[in-house]
Amino acid sequence: MPYNVIVLIKQIPDIDQMKTNPGTGEPLLQNVPLRMENLSKNAVEAAVRIKEKNGGKVTVLCFGTDKSTSVMKEAYAMGADEGYLITGYPGNYPSVTAKALASKIKEIPHDLVILGNQSADSYTGLLPGSISAILGEPLLGNAVDIKLQEKQVSVVSALEDNNLEITAEMPAIVSVAQEINEPRLPPVLQIMAAGRKPINQSAASDLQVPEIKTLSNRAPKSDRKRIVFEDPAKGIEEVSKVIREAIR
């Protein structure tokens, strides 16, 4: 049977390209390109695969800024059918994000909501639980496999000491782990078509941002020697001495 799947996606600075100020260690965010968050891609991929197998519709939701249209288009290119961009993202406040997304989710009929288990930049992992509590829908977390049968969703949930196969009735929330799939790279034609697809945009209202004082945000000091040998023979000579010394 066909399923209506909502996917929550996040836009983040490309952390691999982000540098830190060599003097203060503070992150330098200017001119860092924005991109879709890693696990958000896995979430879109999981949803599109469900549609390809069973039919239905994939709707993406992003709480971001005016700049976030690019990730919406990327999700379209991967196979999403419709997208809602909520602008006004005030930064990493999981409770605020949960409320903004949940109020939109409530307006859209759905069987499943899929999102990443922990985002690659802020890494709090609080969003799945908060969304589940607001919507009153069961959460099946850190999924490495999703199976649907009629109104029942079953996932393999990768926990620290065991893999748990769990099941619940839809509508339900599923958070995915990186291992669930390899997100597709959409072909050029689809990317071009995605550019023309409309994006529903609205502004978040009534955000209650908690009071948090940032005391510092710096890269831990790294004073590595960074002696790199491009000639392996010479490297082996030197490094073997270093190892011998270190393991004495």
Add this chain to the structure above:
Amino acid sequence: MKVLAFSDSKTILAQIISRFRDDAEVHALTHDTEFTAKFGAAKTIGMKGDILSGSVAKAIEKMQSDEGYDLIAIGSTVTGREVAGMLATMLSLHAVSEVNSVNLDGGKITTSRFFYGGKSLLTEESGAKIAVLAPGIAEAKESPGKTEVSEIQLEPSAVRIVSKTDKKGGSVDIEKAQIIVSVGRGLGKKENLEKVEPFAKAVHGEIAGSRPVCLDYGWLSEDRQVGLSGKKVQPKLYIALGISGQIQHIAGMRNSKLVIAVNKDKSAPIFEEADYGIVGDLFDVIAKLKEKVAQ
């Protein structure tokens, strides 16, 4: 001050109790009362029923209304983060997550956690009443203090457990290893571990790995994964073989004293985080290194 401690990992729970028991009245919510009771919480509360996030969150919601805890301290596991996210909504309390260090001062709480995938360390002051604490928040130390043991029944959840498969591993503790030989996707295939093992032996090292090696491919057991979502190690020598050095990996090995990296790509970011690097094929390099080290 009153602190409620919960984790589905009894190791992390013992660390949380040890962290707070001197400054606060700690109530510990556990699935193993016999083990948890050794760590000196004022109260040890055993949970009966399946440990599912929805059920645990409901139990804590009730305990919070009865006891009015100043802080709900939750161990950072998949289940723990879910419980914290649910409680933040259910109790309208601010939550901080993946915290590496915590200080309570009156109504304020100061926490540190990794940000930007581990690139920076973010220290914040907030009014959070829920804190998700990463493994290693304190050393777990047994205490002779008396504890009052009781039991509660968890409510059934809308989620049902179908089956459970234990993960292998569990014999090593790479967090305590002094020398680590860590392999990445550059290993190519599981069978190639045979080529790394003699080298690891020659340097008296434990074998660890990057996330793909431990999770995606399962070449190593998961308890050997180093990184943001794995173990944080601090050996005196860390040898990275065929690891590109993405920030999420660095976050787990940054406190190593000496880092040596072997990678065939001279622009691999791991060389930025290494004291010594060799550009080359890891199998060639370790075969020769092994001979030289043995000399």
